[in-house]
Amino acid sequence: MRPVSKKSYYYLDALSTGNVELSAMEKKPTYPRPVTVNDVAKRAQVSKATAARVLGGYGGASEDVRRRVTAAAKALDYKPNELARSMTTGKSGTIGVVVGDIENSFFGLAVRGISDVAHANGFNVILANSGENIEAEKSALEVLVGKRVDGLIVTPAHSGDTAHLKAVVRSGRPLVLLDRSLPGFHVDTVVVDDRDAAFNATSKLTEAGHRRIAYVSAVKAAADHFPDGSPIAISSVLERVEGFLDACRQAGIADPERWIRRGGTNEPDRLRAVVTALMSEPDHPTAILASDSVIALEIFKTLQIMKIPIPAAVSLISFHDADWTSVTNPPVTVIDQPIYAMGRKVAEILIDRVNGDTAPAAFCVMKTRLIERQSVAAPP
Amino acid sequence: MRPVSKKSYYYLDALSTGNVELSAMEKKPTYPRPVTVNDVAKRAQVSKATAARVLGGYGGASEDVRRRVTAAAKALDYKPNELARSMTTGKSGTIGVVVGDIENSFFGLAVRGISDVAHANGFNVILANSGENIEAEKSALEVLVGKRVDGLIVTPAHSGDTAHLKAVVRSGRPLVLLDRSLPGFHVDTVVVDDRDAAFNATSKLTEAGHRRIAYVSAVKAAADHFPDGSPIAISSVLERVEGFLDACRQAGIADPERWIRRGGTNEPDRLRAVVTALMSEPDHPTAILASDSVIALEIFKTLQIMKIPIPAAVSLISFHDADWTSVTNPPVTVIDQPIYAMGRKVAEILIDRVNGDTAPAAFCVMKTRLIERQSVAAPP
DNA sequence: TGGTGCCATGAGACCGGTCTCAAAGAAAAG
DNA sequence: CTTTTCTTTGAGACCGGTCTCATGGCACCA
Numbered sequence: 001m002r003p004v005s006k007k008s009y010y011y012l013d014a015l016s017t018g019n020v021e022l023s024a025m026e027k028k029p030t031y032p033r034p035v036t037v038n039d040v041a042k043r044a045q046v047s048k049a050t051a052a053r054v055l056g057g058y059g060g061a062s063e064d065v066r067r068r069v070t071a072a073a074k075a076l077d078y079k080p081n082e083l084a085r086s087m088t089t090g091k092s093g094t095i096g097v098v099v100g101d102i103e104n105s106f107f108g109l110a111v112r113g114i115s116d117v118a119h120a121n122g123f124n125v126i127l128a129n130s131g132e133n134i135e136a137e138k139s140a141l142e143v144l145v146g147k148r149v150d151g152l153i154v155t156p157a158h159s160g161d162t163a164h165l166k167a168v169v170r171s172g173r174p175l176v177l178l179d180r181s182l183p184g185f186h187v188d189t190v191v192v193d194d195r196d197a198a199f200n201a202t203s204k205l206t207e208a209g210h211r212r213i214a215y216v217s218a219v220k221a222a223a224d225h226f227p228d229g230s231p232i233a234i235s236s237v238l239e240r241v242e243g244f245l246d247a248c249r250q251a252g253i254a255d256p257e258r259w260i261r262r263g264g265t266n267e268p269d270r271l272r273a274v275v276t277a278l279m280s281e282p283d284h285p286t287a288i289l290a291s292d293s294v295i296a297l298e299i300f301k302t303l304q305i306m307k308i309p310i311p312a313a314v315s316l317i318s319f320h321d322a323d324w325t326s327v328t329n330p331p332v333t334v335i336d337q338p339i340y341a342m343g344r345k346v347a348e349i350l351i352d353r354v355n356g357d358t359a360p361a362a363f364c365v366m367k368t369r370l371i372e373r374q375s376v377a378a379p380p
Numbered sequence: 381m382r383p384v385s386k387k388s389y390y391y392l393d394a395l396s397t398g399n400v401e402l403s404a405m406e407k408k409p410t411y412p413r414p415v416t417v418n419d420v421a422k423r424a425q426v427s428k429a430t431a432a433r434v435l436g437g438y439g440g441a442s443e444d445v446r447r448r449v450t451a452a453a454k455a456l457d458y459k460p461n462e463l464a465r466s467m468t469t470g471k472s473g474t475i476g477v478v479v480g481d482i483e484n485s486f487f488g489l490a491v492r493g494i495s496d497v498a499h500a501n502g503f504n505v506i507l508a509n510s511g512e513n514i515e516a517e518k519s520a521l522e523v524l525v526g527k528r529v530d531g532l533i534v535t536p537a538h539s540g541d542t543a544h545l546k547a548v549v550r551s552g553r554p555l556v557l558l559d560r561s562l563p564g565f566h567v568d569t570v571v572v573d574d575r576d577a578a579f580n581a582t583s584k585l586t587e588a589g590h591r592r593i594a595y596v597s598a599v600k601a602a603a604d605h606f607p608d609g610s611p612i613a614i615s616s617v618l619e620r621v622e623g624f625l626d627a628c629r630q631a632g633i634a635d636p637e638r639w640i641r642r643g644g645t646n647e648p649d650r651l652r653a654v655v656t657a658l659m660s661e662p663d664h665p666t667a668i669l670a671s672d673s674v675i676a677l678e679i680f681k682t683l684q685i686m687k688i689p690i691p692a693a694v695s696l697i698s699f700h701d702a703d704w705t706s707v708t709n710p711p712v713t714v715i716d717q718p719i720y721a722m723g724r725k726v727a728e729i730l731i732d733r734v735n736g737d738t739a740p741a742a743f744c745v746m747k748t749r750l751i752e753r754q755s756v757a758a759p760p
Numbered sequence: 761t762g763g764t765g766c767c768a769t770g771a772g773a774c775c776g777g778t779c780t781c782a783a784a785g786a787a788a789a790g
Numbered sequence: 791c792t793t794t795t796c797t798t799t800g801a802g803a804c805c806g807g808t809c810t811c812a813t814g815g816c817a818c819c820a
Binding site: 083 | 777
């Protein structure tokens with residue numbers, strides 16, 4: 001027997017086991033190998049290096065050669081292999097974005113802002129969803145770094161666990177935080193004035209005469225209550241809670257913490273239970289502040305089911321001027337955040353960094369605005 | 381309230397002292413070169429090939445070597461370069477998705493379905509937005525193919541211009557169409573029964589006694605009217621229009637085409653103008669069928685502004701059971717599409733193809749369901 | 761004890777680009 | 791006409807993995 005090459009061994013194995021895969025493979029049409037610079041070069045009668053220069057648009061070349069190469073490329077339908085290109089240049093022309101919940105229109109809008117700026121600057125966007133889960137965030141980051149993205153935009157799911165983010169910064173890859181800051185972590189950050197926003201909204205409620213005001217947030221946690229010993233892990237949530245509490249205290253409301261509740265991301269059932277329980281208490285709140293529009297929508301639905309009229313029995317204010325908030329009955333008063341602008345801003349900062357900007361880390365706070373509609377009234 | 385500077389742009393470094401990371405950054409980006417298999421190999425005292433085998437998990441290796449390499453990798457914090465890996469294997473572990481409008485919750489949900497299946501199978505998703513623009517679609521495709529995605533999911537923006545899609549198929553890269561089919565283009569496709577859905581919804585309106593029914597679609601075009609000589613370029617739109625017309629004709633309505641209108645994607649002003657014009661005609665329609673939820677929302681708002689009561693003066697049915705449709709006043713009757721399931725299905729088909737499935741192209745039609753709420757009544 | 765087959769390992773080609781460097785040729789300067 | 795400078799071009803290394811192939815060692819068997 002002659003020496004058995006790996007190939008013929010595979011072949012024998014397939015035959016002896018009656019493997020169907022092989023016959024499938026045999027049938028599989030053999031697609032043309034994608035054309036490379038080398039193919040173009042040969043056809044244009046120049047060296048690989050020369051062809052690469054005109055194709056990649058970096059070196060000089062005579063008019064004659066340039067024309068020949070371009071013609072050959074078109075004739076062969078040459079498509080550059082971005083992978084190979086990225087490998088030598090070290091640049092992928094891609095930025096990675098990790099958001100908490102892609103289905104939340106807040107992130108949808110922010111991502112559009114990011115994409116618009118990215119594409120205008122010749123960058124592509126790889127989007128990953130953490131589902132507000134820190135482990136998913138870590139693995140997403142791992143993948144994006146593995147793909148050698150040029151920079152990262154992240155809405156960190158947890159401010160306690162930031163080793164993976166610090167590792168990114170240490171490796172020299174630009175990172176910008178969106179919507180949430182990380183205490184003690186000096187890196188470019190774009191957020192809104194969450195504290196002011198919550199303070200203003202809550203003040204609006206206290207001024208209307210409310211004394212029992214609930215704050216319902218989205219972030220999943222072990223317990224429903226915030227003041228349960230479990231720390232608040234997201235800066236924007238913390239800021240909002242503080243603004244909320246400040247406004248309550250300033251209005252002389254005692255123990256406002258008791259009305260703070262958490263729902264869960266993508267867990268409408270759980271949130272509904274929380275709201276139902278909240279409103280079933282004997283001295284239930286007369287006003288609710290919702291931390292985002294999906295929370296608010298669920299609260300709205302639940303109140304509707306419970307036949308609790310807005311704003312007659314309960315007033316409602318929500319973060320995020322989602323599109324539906326103006327068509328409900330009543331339309332709901334919201335805190336308008338410049339989300340699209342935030343997306344643009346965060347992408348602009350990132351791209352500057354990718355292009356070599358070494359200025360000190362910027363902390364960018366954007367203003368919000370209260371849009372008063374008809375979901376706020378005096379308490380019953 | 382906490383003072384916020386007008387420019388809302390702070391330099392943290394100016395406030396904090398002695399930030400090591402940043403002062404290092406001010407110098408030059410002399411970051412440590414990322415560690416490679418070679419580095420690991422050297423540290424573990426084995427050859428590059430051996431280290432690569434255990435790191436890549438493909439070849440065999442003795443227990444001793446395996447342990448040494450693993451330890452070295454951990455000590456050096458080795459992160460594989462996916463780019464390099466993809467280049468030799470030809471597989472990137474990534475699927476590309478091109479949707480019409482990422483902000484439309486229809487696509488948001490579908491993308492979540494796709495992502496869930498993709499990630500469960502070890503694939504990553506690169507998302508691109510065509511904005512229903514055929515040129516943007518082409519360029520997105522170009523980029524994704526350049527990045528050597530393993531497969532593509534596309535919602536084609538135009539059924540007349542499909543050369544770029546055919547080129548993808550010809551190159552052997554799996555492609556699956558979502559939500560829209562392409563006539564004469566035999567490739568895996570996942571759609572809903574648009575024609576039936578439109579027929580049923582329209583029938584519901586005719587049964588309620590309506591004779592003047594408008595169909596408002598999202599797709600941008602040169603003119604407002606469909607029957608203007610410009611062909612309908614998207615299969616699902618065409619199917620819906622046909623279902624709509626069939627139902628009208630079956631109810632004995634003459635010239636139903638006159639009530640067909642187009643808005644525009646991401647052009648609320650334009651759509652509002654269309655609706656306003658439509659409803660300002662002397663014999664304006666008494667019912668409207670909206671082709672998706674963002675269209676419906678805009679129609680809803682416009683009618684509200686015009687003080688045209690729903691359903692007293694005008695009945696409304698919309699495609700897509702968007703979350704807000706149940707909280708409006710009145711809640712709107714919708715055609716529920718299994719969007720998330722469609723996303724999952726389309727990803728499953730694609731991944732099967734990537735894994736070598738060579739079965740003939742599948743055409744998958746999913747059923748819709750009419751959810752009756754309170755936006756339909758008899759005409760005034 | 762030699763043959764045989766398997767396993768572990770290392771050397772080096774390879775993927776498809778970029779980039780460095782040197783040689784050849786052309787134009788400009790002396 | 792020679793020297794210098796600039797431009798155009800080609801040869802080949804390189805990026806960081808994968809993969810083929812050859813080799814050396816060991817177990818198994820007659």
